Amino acid sequence: MSLRESGKVSISGVSKRFGKVFAVREVSLSISGGEFFSLLGPSGCGKTTLLRILSGFERPDEGTIRVGDQRVDGIPPNRRPTAMVFQRWALFPHLTVLENVCYGLRVKGTPRRAASSRASELIELVGLTGLSDRKPAQLSGGQQQRVALARALATEPRVLLLDEPLGSLDLRLRDQMRIELKRLQRELGMTFVYVTHDQGEAMTMSDNVAVMQDGRILQVGSPQSIYDNPASAFVASFIGDTNLIDSQTAEAVIADPELLAAATADGSRQLSIRYERLQIGSGLTTDIRFPVKVIDVSFAGPRVRYRVQVEGREIELFADVPYQGDAHLLAPGDKVLAGWQRGAAVPVVDS
Amino acid sequence: MTDDRRLLEVPRGPARFGKKIGAVRLPPLPPRVTGSLVVAPAVLLLVFLFVAPLAIFTVYSFYKFSGNVIIRQFTLDTWGSLWQSYYFRISLETLYMAGWTTLFTLLIGYPVAYAMTIMKSDRLRLALSVIIFMPLTVSVVVRAYGWQVLLSQAGPIPAILSKIGLHPQLLFNLTGVVIASVQVLLPFAVFPIYASLASIDGSLREASSDLGAGWMVTLRRIIIPLSAPGAAAAAELTFTLALGNFVIPSMLGGGRVLVIPLVVFQDTGTTNWPVAAALGLVLTAGSLIAVALLNRIGR
Numbered sequence: 141m142s143l144r145e146s147g148k149v150s151i152s153g154v155s156k157r158f159g160k161v162f163a164v165r166e167v168s169l170s171i172s173g174g175e176f177f178s179l180l181g182p183s184g185c186g187k188t189t190l191l192r193i194l195s196g197f198e199r200p201d202e203g204t205i206r207v208g209d210q211r212v213d214g215i216p217p218n219r220r221p222t223a224m225v226f227q228r229w230a231l232f233p234h235l236t237v238l239e240n241v242c243y244g245l246r247v248k249g250t251p252r253r254a255a256s257s258r259a260s261e262l263i264e265l266v267g268l269t270g271l272s273d274r275k276p277a278q279l280s281g282g283q284q285q286r287v288a289l290a291r292a293l294a295t296e297p298r299v300l301l302l303d304e305p306l307g308s309l310d311l312r313l314r315d316q317m318r319i320e321l322k323r324l325q326r327e328l329g330m331t332f333v334y335v336t337h338d339q340g341e342a343m344t345m346s347d348n349v350a351v352m353q354d355g356r357i358l359q360v361g362s363p364q365s366i367y368d369n370p371a372s373a374f375v376a377s378f379i380g381d382t383n384l385i386d387s388q389t390a391e392a393v394i395a396d397p398e399l400l401a402a403a404t405a406d407g408s409r410q411l412s413i414r415y416e417r418l419q420i421g422s423g424l425t426t427d428i429r430f431p432v433k434v435i436d437v438s439f440a441g442p443r444v445r446y447r448v449q450v451e452g453r454e455i456e457l458f459a460d461v462p463y464q465g466d467a468h469l470l471a472p473g474d475k476v477l478a479g480w481q482r483g484a485a486v487p488v489v490d491s
Numbered sequence: 492m493t494d495d496r497r498l499l500e501v502p503r504g505p506a507r508f509g510k511k512i513g514a515v516r517l518p519p520l521p522p523r524v525t526g527s528l529v530v531a532p533a534v535l536l537l538v539f540l541f542v543a544p545l546a547i548f549t550v551y552s553f554y555k556f557s558g559n560v561i562i563r564q565f566t567l568d569t570w571g572s573l574w575q576s577y578y579f580r581i582s583l584e585t586l587y588m589a590g591w592t593t594l595f596t597l598l599i600g601y602p603v604a605y606a607m608t609i610m611k612s613d614r615l616r617l618a619l620s621v622i623i624f625m626p627l628t629v630s631v632v633v634r635a636y637g638w639q640v641l642l643s644q645a646g647p648i649p650a651i652l653s654k655i656g657l658h659p660q661l662l663f664n665l666t667g668v669v670i671a672s673v674q675v676l677l678p679f680a681v682f683p684i685y686a687s688l689a690s691i692d693g694s695l696r697e698a699s700s701d702l703g704a705g706w707m708v709t710l711r712r713i714i715i716p717l718s719a720p721g722a723a724a725a726a727e728l729t730f731t732l733a734l735g736n737f738v739i740p741s742m743l744g745g746g747r748v749l750v751i752p753l754v755v756f757q758d759t760g761t762t763n764w765p766v767a768a769a770l771g772l773v774l775t776a777g778s779l780i781a782v783a784l785l786n787r788i789g790r
Contacts, residue, residue: 195701196701197697197700197701216700217697217700217701218700218701218702218703218704218705219703222701223701223702224697224698224701226694226697226698227694228692228694230692230694230695230697230698231698232695232698232699232713233717234716234717243699243702243704243712244702244703247699247702247703247704247708247712248703291698291702292701292702294702295702295703
């Protein structure tokens with residue numbers, strides 16, 4: 141059976157309650173083999189519980205889970221074809237790096253020598269050559285992270301589960317690990333299910349993302365499709381930065397009756413317009429445009445973020461303008477036009 | 492420095508600390524001084540109740556007892572007399588008693604502590620710790636009488652054992668002393684072990700299981716090694732308490748279990764203080780050696 145087949149994960153109708161509170165509510169998902177899949181959502185949205193259900197640490201109250209063509213709900217974690225990289229890595233403090241990585245192999249009865257040589261390969265793969273005899277306490281956070289990864293990979297799981305593994309690393313290291321994780325996943329062709337609350341991580345690494353809130357999945361899709369067509373106001377504001385314009389404001393600024401109707405009809409009561417798609421300038425010729433006053437300018441290098449106020453209203457919008465060395469920036473107090481091309485704004489439902 | 496600033500601020504803030512008028516506030520003491528004040532009572536107690544008596548014991552152990560009087564002259568005779576087979580036997584018996592007691596207390600205490608860490612219900616855990624703790628509220632003398640009843644030939648335990656064809660002698664020998672000592676010392680083993688087990692990150696157990704280990708492998712390769720310091724602390728406590736145990740051997744040994752504390756008591760009664768002092772020092776040395784060895788294992 142190919143990795144594409146054996147690494148497939150099918151979750152169907154899974155619910156989990158803690159007391160009276162639903163942590164996961166009727167979740168169904170299909171993850172292809174070899175895919176980098178992220179569960180994204182704010183804390184308490186149920187993403188970690190869902191991952192723990194996949195690993196076997198929590199039993200679902202309802203629903204079924206399959207890995208490949210094998211049904212795994214009801215199988216204890218030690219006999220599942222999954223391996224987990226824990227949030228705080230959970231390395232065994234009394235064992236060396238090599239012993240940590242060997243652990244899974246030794247438990248499964250691999251002879252010491254074979255286990256050691258396999259573990260050494262993995263230690264090399266994650267870039268820790270020469271640190272085999274250290275104890276976890278003698279390693280930096282980033283190194284411990286790599287040990288955790290090697291340890292989980294050693295058992296040759298069909299699916300690797302990662303629970304916010306970069307959460308406790310500093311920013312620079314996190315960016316570096318993102319690239320390495322993605323590279324590793326592509327090289328191994330292994331299914332990665334990655335839990336994070338960081339939309340940047342989810343966007344940059346994933347083939348597909350599921351956005352979760354209150355135990356439910358709001359939207360599943362590629363980062364680009366979710367970014368361009370968010371299913372709700374929550375998804376729109378959680379993934380990337382967006383201006384949400386309510387129907388009253390829309391009526392005030394949109395002269396186009398067709399777009400206005402689309403924006404305000406059948407529950408779609410808000411318009412989402414990404415910061416970088418809201419244009420501003422004095423000679424604007426976009427389909428929709430209206431006068432605004434610049435309130436605030438923040439220069440971030442590659443882009444300039446303007447905070448503007450719609451003339452005669454209390455409504456504030458943000459616009460990101462790419463900076464290409466044009467020295468002339470707008471200044472607070474400048475009166476200009478803001479607007480967008482038809483299709484740049486997407487109607488979204490409240491949530 | 493912050494201290495200086497506080498000194499300047501204090502007079503301006505009325506009624507903020509202490510009295511309003513007339514009270515001169517002293518500057519706060521430097522932490523080193525307050526630190527030594529806090530430990531002073533403990534240090535004084537230790538000096539007066541441990542170090543000083545130990546010194547006196549040491550002096551007495553170099554006197555000798557002869558013709559029913561203590562001869563207050565430096566001599567090695569008392570220490571020399573401890574090499575007699577009689578004292579050798581009681582030292583060995585004491586070690587034996589404390590050793591078996593420690594072993595069984597750990598063998599029973601560890602699973603209890605482990606059960607307490609894995610049980611999900613907080614109420615059950617509380618109930619269990621109360622059950623383990625409660626016997627401490629009953630005097631050891633009372634419990635020793637209880638064991639006399641339970642273990643005597645006419646008592647319930649031999650009665651039950653005889654049903655399955657066993658007729659062991661449980662009272663007035665080492666067996667009875669060890670059984671009762673284990674019961675008395677169990678709480679001193681359970682709580683240190685529980686503390687170290689409870690401090691093991693729960694995700695380690697999950698990680699082990701995730702990597703394919705069943706609970707027995709996890710226990711053997713992760714939990715037991717990581718709780719070794721707690722088990723060593725429990726062993727130290729149990730062993731030293733068992734070494735110094737007087738009530739249980741005297742009430743359940745029936746004169747047949749002769750351990751150092753009993754002999755010290757006898758010799759004190761007959762005013763043979765040099766031998767009593769020397770044996771007391773042997774006991775202390777035994778405890779210290781055990782603690783040192785166990786500390787090494789615990790690490």
